[in-house]
Amino acid sequence: MKKKIKIISICLMTLFIVGSLNMTAVAIDGREIMERVDNRDTGDSRHALMGMDLIDANGDVRPRVLEVWSQKVDFEKDLNHNIIIFHEPSSIKNTRFLQKENDGEDDDQWIYLPDLGRVRRISGGQGGDSFMGSDFTYDDLKSREIDDFEYKLLKEEEYNDYETYVVEAIPKNPAEEQYAKTISWITKEHYIPVKIEMYDKDSKELYKEMKIKSDIEKIDGIWTVFSTVMENLDSGHKTNLYVKKRDNNYLLEYNVEINDKRFSQQFLKTGR
Amino acid sequence: MKRKVFKSLVFSMLIILCLAIPAAAFDGGGFYESEVEELEDEALDITGELEPEFRIFSDDGEIDENLTGNLKFSYPGKTHEFKVLIDFQPGAVEEIEFNELYYRYFGKKYNFLIGKHVTIWGKGDKVHVVDNLNAEDMSDFINPEYKDRQIGEEMIKIDRYFRGGNANLEFVYTPDFTPNRLAEDPESPLGNWVINPFTAQLSDLTLRKISTATNQTEAEVISQVKDAAADEDNQFGLRFTDSRGGTDYGLSYYNGYLRTPGYDKAALNAKYKEFKAGNSTFSSVLEAADLHYDSVDVFGFELARVIADINSRFELAYYRTDDTAGDDPTVRNNKIAWVIGGDRDLPISNLNLNLQFTGEKILDDDQIENNILQGSNVDAEYDEDGDYTTNRAILKLEDSYQNEKIIPELTWIYNLNDNDYILEAAVDYELEQDLILTFAHKIFRGDQDTTFGQFEDNDFSSFSLKYSF
Numbered sequence: 001m002k003k004k005i006k007i008i009s010i011c012l013m014t015l016f017i018v019g020s021l022n023m024t025a026v027a028i029d030g031r032e033i034m035e036r037v038d039n040r041d042t043g044d045s046r047h048a049l050m051g052m053d054l055i056d057a058n059g060d061v062r063p064r065v066l067e068v069w070s071q072k073v074d075f076e077k078d079l080n081h082n083i084i085i086f087h088e089p090s091s092i093k094n095t096r097f098l099q100k101e102n103d104g105e106d107d108d109q110w111i112y113l114p115d116l117g118r119v120r121r122i123s124g125g126q127g128g129d130s131f132m133g134s135d136f137t138y139d140d141l142k143s144r145e146i147d148d149f150e151y152k153l154l155k156e157e158e159y160n161d162y163e164t165y166v167v168e169a170i171p172k173n174p175a176e177e178q179y180a181k182t183i184s185w186i187t188k189e190h191y192i193p194v195k196i197e198m199y200d201k202d203s204k205e206l207y208k209e210m211k212i213k214s215d216i217e218k219i220d221g222i223w224t225v226f227s228t229v230m231e232n233l234d235s236g237h238k239t240n241l242y243v244k245k246r247d248n249n250y251l252l253e254y255n256v257e258i259n260d261k262r263f264s265q266q267f268l269k270t271g272r
Numbered sequence: 273m274k275r276k277v278f279k280s281l282v283f284s285m286l287i288i289l290c291l292a293i294p295a296a297a298f299d300g301g302g303f304y305e306s307e308v309e310e311l312e313d314e315a316l317d318i319t320g321e322l323e324p325e326f327r328i329f330s331d332d333g334e335i336d337e338n339l340t341g342n343l344k345f346s347y348p349g350k351t352h353e354f355k356v357l358i359d360f361q362p363g364a365v366e367e368i369e370f371n372e373l374y375y376r377y378f379g380k381k382y383n384f385l386i387g388k389h390v391t392i393w394g395k396g397d398k399v400h401v402v403d404n405l406n407a408e409d410m411s412d413f414i415n416p417e418y419k420d421r422q423i424g425e426e427m428i429k430i431d432r433y434f435r436g437g438n439a440n441l442e443f444v445y446t447p448d449f450t451p452n453r454l455a456e457d458p459e460s461p462l463g464n465w466v467i468n469p470f471t472a473q474l475s476d477l478t479l480r481k482i483s484t485a486t487n488q489t490e491a492e493v494i495s496q497v498k499d500a501a502a503d504e505d506n507q508f509g510l511r512f513t514d515s516r517g518g519t520d521y522g523l524s525y526y527n528g529y530l531r532t533p534g535y536d537k538a539a540l541n542a543k544y545k546e547f548k549a550g551n552s553t554f555s556s557v558l559e560a561a562d563l564h565y566d567s568v569d570v571f572g573f574e575l576a577r578v579i580a581d582i583n584s585r586f587e588l589a590y591y592r593t594d595d596t597a598g599d600d601p602t603v604r605n606n607k608i609a610w611v612i613g614g615d616r617d618l619p620i621s622n623l624n625l626n627l628q629f630t631g632e633k634i635l636d637d638d639q640i641e642n643n644i645l646q647g648s649n650v651d652a653e654y655d656e657d658g659d660y661t662t663n664r665a666i667l668k669l670e671d672s673y674q675n676e677k678i679i680p681e682l683t684w685i686y687n688l689n690d691n692d693y694i695l696e697a698a699v700d701y702e703l704e705q706d707l708i709l710t711f712a713h714k715i716f717r718g719d720q721d722t723t724f725g726q727f728e729d730n731d732f733s734s735f736s737l738k739y740s741f
Contacts, residue, residue, distance in 0.1 A: 049303035054675055062677075062705050067304050087304045089705050090319055090740040106578065108518060117392045117419045121520050123578045129617060133676030237675050244303075251303040264437030265515055272350060272378045 692718020
């Protein structure tokens with residue numbers, strides 16, 4: 001009798017453990033996955049030299065070179081200051097863009113245009129605008145407010161040799177967002193989106209797709225993607241955004257000390 | 273006396289603005305600039321633009337070839353910058369000109385600049401009322417962009433930064449004063465843009481008549497009028513700008529001169545009668561007219577803020593001349609001037625709508641009306657319609673296609689008082705990197721004695737190719 005109870009107990013324990021494992025495996029939901037994406041370590045500061053190639057449907061390329069500095073200024077609210085300087089081509093050289101993220105209101109944004117000879121404040125509420133003629137919008141380049149969307153884990157599958165979660169995000173307030181919905185393939189290992197489908201707000205059809213084009217590697221202890229392509233499926237135009245290399249080293253650094261003056265009107269006007 | 277006052281002001285400002293810490297180079301660095309520094313041969317940055325343009329005038333089918341461009345040499349060091357900007361435009365009053373030539377030092381909290389430079393003040397979008405330090409080159413009327421029309425002025429400029437670089441106090445002193453430059457030679461490639469300097473005063477005082485009467489070319493007549501105005505010197509400007517709580521704002525002060533000359537209308541009328549009768553020379557007419565640049569203090573305020581997704585802009589300026597009472601017919605009255613407007617993206621295609629209003633109100637206009645001599649009003653600012661407030665609307669609609677490869681633009685500049693306007697439709701097409709083809713058609717409408725109506729015969733279509741390197 002005792003032996004029978006023991007066996008039953010062991011079986012029950014085993015079932016419980018296995019059941020617990022299964023519950024853990026299915027317990028993770030879309031929201032939690034996106035929270036892990038949001039909470040992923042991206043460094044307190046970032047500095048990179050990047051290339052941005054605008055490629056039309058005929059394969060003609062318009063290359064740009066830009067340098068980005070980004071610094072977290074509020075850890076609790078995850079607010080950043082960002083500055084982008086365009087170095088090439090000549091027609092937009094020394095164009096500088098400064099963004100200071102705000103909580104609960106539109107970001108402060110300014111652009112310095114050498115042809116204008118002065119700084120111009122621009123609306124942070126027009127995040128759906130194309131970033132310098134690319135297929136990325138200003139909002140595409142920013143992290144989203146996690147609470148602004150409903151999430152659903154659609155499936156798990158392998159994509160490009162990565163085990164991924166496939167998560168659908170639908171905005172709670174569609175009028176304020178640029179897409180009807182997005183579907184993201186998030187790696188289980190790194191919690192990095194390796195593919196994102198963007199659905200048009202009006203037609204509800206798939207119209208833009210973002211895919212990573214490089215391996216995911218660690219730089220300064222932080223998982224990093226070095227090349228991303230955003231494609232407009234309607235027009236066939238693509239934008240390749242990538243970190244530049246010098247002597248086989250990526251020109252990207254995390255957690256470096258960036259002087260606050262880099263994000264000031266003085267630097268925006270003078271570049272120094 | 274003026275020079276002594278300005279010299280002491282200069283020294284005072286230098287002391288105030290340079291009191292801070294000894295300058296230190298801005299720390300940190302960029303990947304791109306360090307890469308350039310490694311390539312020592314390329315430390316000198318040479319850039320420029322070349323833009324050949326063909327204009328076909330609707331009135332007579334005449335085709336004008338035009339070539340503009342600039343060449344910029346700069347040594348863009350971290351703490352030192354040396355820049356030379358050479359502009360060229362055949363047919364302009366100065367066909368080849370060093371428009372900028374300066375040295376600038378970048379300190380931690382201040383910058384120091386000496387040399388020929390273009391400084392633009394104000395939050396307006398290519399239209400300003402607080403931007404008074406540089407003259408405008410109107411050789412090609414207002415066909416070039418605002419910044420391209422600015423004439424470099426030799427200056428000392430000191431910028432002092434506060435609040436981590438977000439607030440800025442600027443001090444500018446220029447030893448010279450340059451008046452606005454108008455097209456001079458009707459026979460030159462830009463001859464279609466010659467303005468008769470006497471249009472507003474005497475309807476029969478045309479350039480052609482004076483040219484015939486004085487046995488000079490029209491270009492020589494214009495040059496003679498220009499030389500008759502007394503030279504002035506010394507300009508001083510001070511501006512504070514800051515950005516707080518979503519608002520960029522600024523306060524400014526300018527001491528210098530109005531760029532359009534004032535004159536003695538009564539004496540001009542009297543002497544012109546003698547000249548018409550053959551009893552006087554044109555030189556004595558100009559001498560009697562007493563062409564001069566009125567000294568002025570300008571107090572300015574500017575503001576920019578995003579309101580309901582509209583990039584809103586505002587400038588307000590109070591111009592104070594020596595004629596504060598408003599009763600001196602030879603000196604312009606005080607006035608206030610403004611720019612108000614903004615731009616917003618529309619939810620159609622990639623449309624952006626940009627609308628601004630600029631205008632001015634001449635103060636003490638009742639005094640202007642009272643300046644009567646021998647039954648005629650002799651005030652240089654007298655308006656027959658009693659209209660001393662002017663308003664101009666500037667509307668721009670811009671769209672973009674194929675990832676900003678094609679940019680169509682419609683611009684309408686309309687003077688509300690005189691109902692004259694310019695309407696321009698243009699399309700930019702990026703043929704390849706740094707090479708832009710532009711097609712445009714521009715029309716001028718209004719009465720002959722209005723700002724834009726005087727060029728009613730100058731409607732033109734153009735195509736140009738702009739290469740940047």
